[in-house]
Amino acid sequence: MYHDRALAGITRTHGAPKTAPQHFVPASAPALDCAIIVPTYNEAGNVGLLAKALEAALEGWAYEIIxxxxxxxxxTPDVVAAMAQADPRIRLIRRFGRRGLSSAVLEGMLASVAPILxxxxxxxxxxxxxxxxxxDAIRGGGADVAIGSRYCAEGSVGNWGGTxxxxxxxxxxxxxxxxxxxLTDPMSGFFAVRRDVMLSALPRMSNMGFKVLLDMVASLPAxxxxxELPYTFRNRHAGESKLDSTVVIDFLMLLIDKKLGGRVPPRMIMFGAIGVLGLGVHLSVLxxxxxxxxxxxxxxxxxVLSAIAFNFILNNSLTYHDKRLRGPAMLRGLAIFYAVCGLGALANVGAGSVVFAHDHKAWLAGIAGAVVGSVWNFLISSLTVWKKK
Ligand SMILES: Nc1nc2c(ncn2[C@@H]2O[C@H](COP(=O)(O)OP(=O)(O)OP(=O)(O)O)[C@@H](O)[C@H]2O)c(=O)[nH]1
Ligand SMILES: [Mg+2]
Structure with missing residues (x-):
């Protein structure tokens, strides 16, 4: 039997066997106290130093670094692989054709059986x-989540610029x-969590963007x-930042998703908001x-042509920034988007006519047509224009 109810629930949803083999007798003390998950993207100049620093800091803990x-x-993967050959506590997970800090962290967590992550x-x-x-804050039983905070007590962001x-x-x-x-620092990327607590948040997590702690805490049932323990944020040792302006979009989409309880896709909200701006472009050009x-x-x-192009450009760089089309692919995408929106206009007129025939209220028919046309544009363009990845 699984003792962890959250894990059992997830397992069942995905159709795995409901019972685990009975013949395994666990050792009395767990082999691992904790797992340290380290997401990496082009960090070859840092991972060796970090592994050494973690070894020194975690003296006395039975840990693994993933x-x-x-x-x-x-x-980076070659450096980590060499370290993993030399030290069995170090592991490497590689993902191909995908990017994403939150999903990388979650997959690292799911790959460990340690009670604290x-x-x-x-x-x-x-x-x-x-x-x-x-x-210790977690092992002592006092906390479910322990966060390194830049904004509590004597914590600090170090020497960041004012902006x-x-x-x-x-x-x-x-x-x-x-x-x-x-929380004083919900955007922190430095925290520890009890494994079963993380698993209880998992089914409701949005799993997108940079803010895995915020996503996790906002997804917990209670x-x-x-x-919260203070620390001072240091300067990056080597390599380049992966932060860019798109983290703001991801952050807003995450908040929308959490506020709406995951019921409406945040991309759809963004697509709709851009559509409203597009109406402004339409009227201005007209x-x-x-x-x-x-x-x-x-x-x-x-x-019409300008508003559609405006919608395409904004959706391509904001709503679908993670699947952004460039160069010839962008032109091809624009052509497909024109076709999708052309059919969307037919759907708009068709749905509006049906409502008008039934109700004879032009404003209601107009709104109904616009909603049907917009949903069509969103769904079909997400399946055709921005389908890859
Ligand atoms: N696996 C994986 N790791 C990532 C990805 N993006 C960033 N990371 C890692 O996540 C950590 C945080 O990224 P940083 O670029 O340092 O972000 P930041 O600390 O908010 O920004 P800086 O202060 O500019 O460094 C680093 O260890 C990155 O290598 C990604 O798409 N996939
Ligand atoms: Mg950084």
């Missing part, structure tokens, strides 16, 4: 000397919207007992073209 690498091309960045920005205190610090504080405030209990003396047919055609 590096989860998304096919780095700078040699911790996460630390590869670039030495997190103070590994805090790890024993984080792990990044302001952005992080703003996001931290906004993140509270999705949480049942406030507010967890949290320990007005301008008519003011310049164009006939209605010409002005309206120009407005």
């Amino acid at each position: 590096f989860v690498d998304d096919w780095s091309l700078d040699g 911790a996460v630390i960045d590869a670039d030495m920005q997190h103070d590994e000397k805090l790890l024993p205190a984080l792990l 990044r610090e302001a952005g992080s504080r703003w996001a931290t405030q906004l993140a509270q919207l999705a949480l049942k209990a406030p 507010a967890p007992r949290v320990a 007005t301008l073209a008519m003011a310049l003396g164009a006939s209605f047919i010409v002005a309206q055609t120009g407005a």
